[in-house]
Amino acid sequence: EDKVVQSPLSLVVHEGDTVTLNCSYEVTNFRSLLWYKQEKKAPTFLFMLTSSGIEKKSGRLSSILDKKELSSILNITATQTGDSAIYLCAGVRTNAGKSTFGDGTTLTVKP
Amino acid sequence: GAGVSQSPSNKVTEKGKDVELRCDPISGHTALYWYRQSLGQGLEFLIYFQGNSAPDKSGLPSDRFSAERTGGSVSTLTIQRTQQEDSAVYLCASSDYRGREQYFGPGTRLTVT
Numbered sequence: 674e675d676k677v678v679q680s681p682l683s684l685v686v687h688e689g690d691t692v693t694l695n696c697s698y699e700v701t702n703f704r705s706l707l708w709y710k711q712e713k714k715a716p717t718f719l720f721m722l723t724s725s726g727i728e729k730k731s732g733r734l735s736s737i738l739d740k741k742e743l744s745s746i747l748n749i750t751a752t753q754t755g756d757s758a759i760y761l762c763a764g765v766r767t768n769a770g771k772s773t774f775g776d777g778t779t780l781t782v783k784p
Numbered sequence: 785g786a787g788v789s790q791s792p793s794n795k796v797t798e799k800g801k802d803v804e805l806r807c808d809p810i811s812g813h814t815a816l817y818w819y820r821q822s823l824g825q826g827l828e829f830l831i832y833f834q835g836n837s838a839p840d841k842s843g844l845p846s847d848r849f850s851a852e853r854t855g856g857s858v859s860t861l862t863i864q865r866t867q868q869e870d871s872a873v874y875l876c877a878s879s880d881y882r883g884r885e886q887y888f889g890p891g892t893r894l895t896v897t
Contacts, residue, residue, distance in 0.1 A: 715891060
C-alpha cells in the first residue's frame, strides 16, 4: 500500500523566518509528487514535481524532489502570516489516478 | 465554469438516510477525483474517473458508497444508510489528465447525526 509521511506535523514560526517542510513517499510506480496549501476547505495547487533535483520556484516558495531518497522538501522564505495553512503533499502513481496524501504539516506564522 | 464546484456546501442528515453529493469539474477536464477528509486528517482517496469510467474504486470504504459520472462531466457520490463515521468533508478535484495537478472544489461538509 502506498504511503506518504510528512514532517513535522506542526510548526510555529515568526514572520520573516524560513521554514522547510518534509515529505517522504513510498508509491508503487511513482509518477509525480504534488504539493498543496489548504487554508479553509479546498487545497490549492502549489507544485508538481516529476524530475529529481530540479527546483521549482514560485515567489517565496520552492520545492525539490529527491527520487533516490524518496522525498521532497517545500521551502518558504521570509514567511508571512498569510502563509499560515496546512501544507499537503501527495504521491501519484503512473497509469493510475490514485493520489496518496500525507496528513499534512500545519504551519502557523506569528506576527 | 471557472473552477470546480460542489453542492451542497453543507449537509446534515440523520443516521440511516441516503445522501447525494454533486461535483461539477472544470470544463474540459477528463479526470475527476473524490476524496474524504476527516477533522485533522489528510485526504483519503475514494474514487477516480477518467471520462465516465472509474478505473480505480479502491478507496471506497464500503459498498454503501458509490459514484457515477455522466457525459464526462458531472459526478455524483452517493452514500447509502449513512453512519456517524461518514461525517467528514468530501472534496472533489479535477485535472486535465490523470496524474497531473488536481484542482479542488470547496467541498461538502457532511454531518451525520
